[in-house]
Amino acid sequence: MKTLRLLYMAEVKLSVREMSSVIFGILLPVGLMGLMGMFADTQLELIRAFAAIATIGLVSTGIMSLPLSLSSYREKKVLKRYKVTPISPTHLLAAHVLHCFSLSTLSMVLVFLVAWLGFGLEIVGSLWLFLGGYVFVMIAIHSIGMLVASVSPREKTTGAISSALFFPMFLLSGATIPLTILPEFMQTLAQIFPLTHGITILTDIATINEFNTVSFLILFVLTGICLMISVKTFKWE
Amino acid sequence: MGEVIRVSGLTKRFGQKIAVQDLHLSVRAGSIFGLLGxxxxxxxxxxxxxxxTERADAGEIRILGTDPRxxxxxxxxxxxxxxQESAFQSGLKVRxxxxxxxxxxxxxxxxxxxVAEFELSDKLKTTISDLSGGERQKLCILLAMMGRPKVIFLDELTTGLDPVARRDIxxxxxxxxxxxxxxxLTSHYMDEVEKLCDEILVIKGGKELIRGTAADVVHRTDSENMDEAFVKLVEEGIR
Structure with missing residues (x-):
C-alpha cells in the first residue's frame, strides 16, 4: 500500500513537472468553460457546453497521458525493472491509472465550479447520476488508451496514434466546438468517435435526466473489446 | 562456502537465432563473478x-536455491x-x-x-537525469542494495564513466x-575484471569460450594481460 501511495504521488509530481497534461487536462477546459459560459445565452446552452467540456480532462489523460506514459515506461525498461523487485509492475500501472482518474475528475469538478459559480449552471438531472455517467465514460475512454499502449510497439508510434485519435475527437466530437454548429454530415461523421457517445450520455443526464442506452451500449461493448485485447496483447517489455 | 547461483544447460533461442547455448555456471557466496563477451x-x-524476465528454452536456474520464475x-x-539502462521514470528526483x-x-x-556514504546527500533534490554518469551509477548500486540483498546483478555498470568515476565504483x-x-557482473573493461572478479566466464555467440580466474585465463591464452587475452579469445577463438 505504501509503495502504491508513493508511486501515485510520484506520478502526480511527474505530470506537474511535465506540464502537458495539466495544460490540456486542466487549464484548457477551465479556460474554455469560462469562454463558452460567456457565449451561452440560455441555461440549456450552458448545460450542453458544461457536459461537453467536462470530458476534455478524461480525453487528455485517457488518450494522451496513459498510453504515452506506459509506452515510455516500457521502452525505458521501467516496467521490467519492477519485475526484478518484490512487487510487480502492475503497481506502477495502477498508480498511473489512478493518477489519470484523479486528474480527469479534478478537471471535471473545476469545470463544474466555473460553470456553476461563474454562470449559474443548474443541471436538470441528478448530480450523482451525472457523476456515475462521468466515471463510466472515463473508464471507456481510458480503455482505448490501454489498447493503444498494448498494441503500439514504440513510444514514437504511440505518440502518432494518440495524436491521431486525440485531435479529431477533441475537435469534432463536440468537446470544444458544439456539434450543433457543424454541418449535418459532420454531425453524422462525429458518431464514429467514442467521445461523441460519451458526451451524448452526459448531456442527456444533465439536460433531461435520462440515460442514453444506445450510446451506453456502444461504449460498453467498445470498452469490453479494448480491455480484452489489452489483456491479451499487453507486454511489460 | 555455499553456492549462490547455479545455471545448468541454459539455452535461449529467439526464433531461429540461438542467443545462449548450453551455458553452465556456478557462483560461490561472497565472490565476484564476471560474465564477459x-x-x-x-x-x-x-x-x-x-x-x-525471459523464459529459458532449456536448462535449470537456481538463485539462492530457488527458481526465479x-x-x-x-x-x-x-x-x-x-x-544497463537506469530504468527510472524520467523526471523523478533522487529522494x-x-x-x-x-x-x-x-x-x-x-x-x-x-546516501551520505556515497556522497550523494546534496543531490537528493536533483532530477535523476541531471546526475553525472558516475553519480547515476552510484545511485543504481544504492538502489540495488536497498533490500540488504545477498546477491546483486550489475549489467555494464561502469560503461561510459571516466577513469576516476570507475575507480570510485x-x-x-x-x-x-x-x-x-x-x-x-558484466563488463567491457578488462582492467576492471582483473581487479574485481574472482572468477570469469567468457562467452561468444552464446557459448562458453573459457572460464577460470583472470590470471588463469591470461596464462592459458599466453597473453600479457586480460585485454590481450580477451581479444585473442574473441577474435581468434584461441582457447
Whole structure:
C-alpha cells in the first residue's frame, strides 16, 4: 500500500513537472468553460457546453497521458525493472491509472465550479447520476488508451496514434466546438468517435435526466473489446 | 562456502537465432563473478533468463536455491538488480526513487546513511537525469542494495564513466564484497575484471569460450594481460 501511495504521488509530481497534461487536462477546459459560459445565452446552452467540456480532462489523460506514459515506461525498461523487485509492475500501472482518474475528475469538478459559480449552471438531472455517467465514460475512454499502449510497439508510434485519435475527437466530437454548429454530415461523421457517445450520455443526464442506452451500449461493448485485447496483447517489455 | 547461483544447460533461442547455448555456471557466496563477451555475445540475455524476465528454452536456474520464475516475490527480497539502462521514470528526483525503492523491501537499509556514504546527500533534490554518469551509477548500486540483498546483478555498470568515476565504483563494489554480498557482473573493461572478479566466464555467440580466474585465463591464452587475452579469445577463438 505504501509503495502504491508513493508511486501515485510520484506520478502526480511527474505530470506537474511535465506540464502537458495539466495544460490540456486542466487549464484548457477551465479556460474554455469560462469562454463558452460567456457565449451561452440560455441555461440549456450552458448545460450542453458544461457536459461537453467536462470530458476534455478524461480525453487528455485517457488518450494522451496513459498510453504515452506506459509506452515510455516500457521502452525505458521501467516496467521490467519492477519485475526484478518484490512487487510487480502492475503497481506502477495502477498508480498511473489512478493518477489519470484523479486528474480527469479534478478537471471535471473545476469545470463544474466555473460553470456553476461563474454562470449559474443548474443541471436538470441528478448530480450523482451525472457523476456515475462521468466515471463510466472515463473508464471507456481510458480503455482505448490501454489498447493503444498494448498494441503500439514504440513510444514514437504511440505518440502518432494518440495524436491521431486525440485531435479529431477533441475537435469534432463536440468537446470544444458544439456539434450543433457543424454541418449535418459532420454531425453524422462525429458518431464514429467514442467521445461523441460519451458526451451524448452526459448531456442527456444533465439536460433531461435520462440515460442514453444506445450510446451506453456502444461504449460498453467498445470498452469490453479494448480491455480484452489489452489483456491479451499487453507486454511489460 | 555455499553456492549462490547455479545455471545448468541454459539455452535461449529467439526464433531461429540461438542467443545462449548450453551455458553452465556456478557462483560461490561472497565472490565476484564476471560474465564477459563482446556486444551481442548473449550476456544480457543470460542475465534476463537468470532473473526470470525471459523464459529459458532449456536448462535449470537456481538463485539462492530457488527458481526465479516460481518464487519471484520472495526471491527478489534478497536479490538486487541494476540493468544497463537506469530504468527510472524520467523526471523523478533522487529522494523520490530512494523512497519508492525503500518501500519495496521488508528489511531495507537506512538509505539516508548510505546516501551520505556515497556522497550523494546534496543531490537528493536533483532530477535523476541531471546526475553525472558516475553519480547515476552510484545511485543504481544504492538502489540495488536497498533490500540488504545477498546477491546483486550489475549489467555494464561502469560503461561510459571516466577513469576516476570507475575507480570510485570499484571501491564501492569491493566494500560490498567485504560485507559478504555476492556480485554477478558484466563488463567491457578488462582492467576492471582483473581487479574485481574472482572468477570469469567468457562467452561468444552464446557459448562458453573459457572460464577460470583472470590470471588463469591470461596464462592459458599466453597473453600479457586480460585485454590481450580477451581479444585473442574473441577474435581468434584461441582457447
Amino acid at each position: 563482446s556486444n551481442g555475445a548473449g550476456k544480457s540475455t543470460t542475465i534476463d533468463c537468470m532473473l526470470g 516460481a518464487n519471484r516475490r520472495s526471491l527478489f527480497q534478497h536479490v538486487g538488480v541494476q540493468f 523520490e526513487i530512494c523512497e519508492i525503492t525503500h518501500s519495496l523491501y521488508e528489511n531495507p537499509i537506512d538509505w539516508q546513511k548510505t 570499484w571501491q564501492t563494489l569491493l566494500r560490498l564484497k567485504q560485507t559478504g554480498v555476492t556480485l554477478f
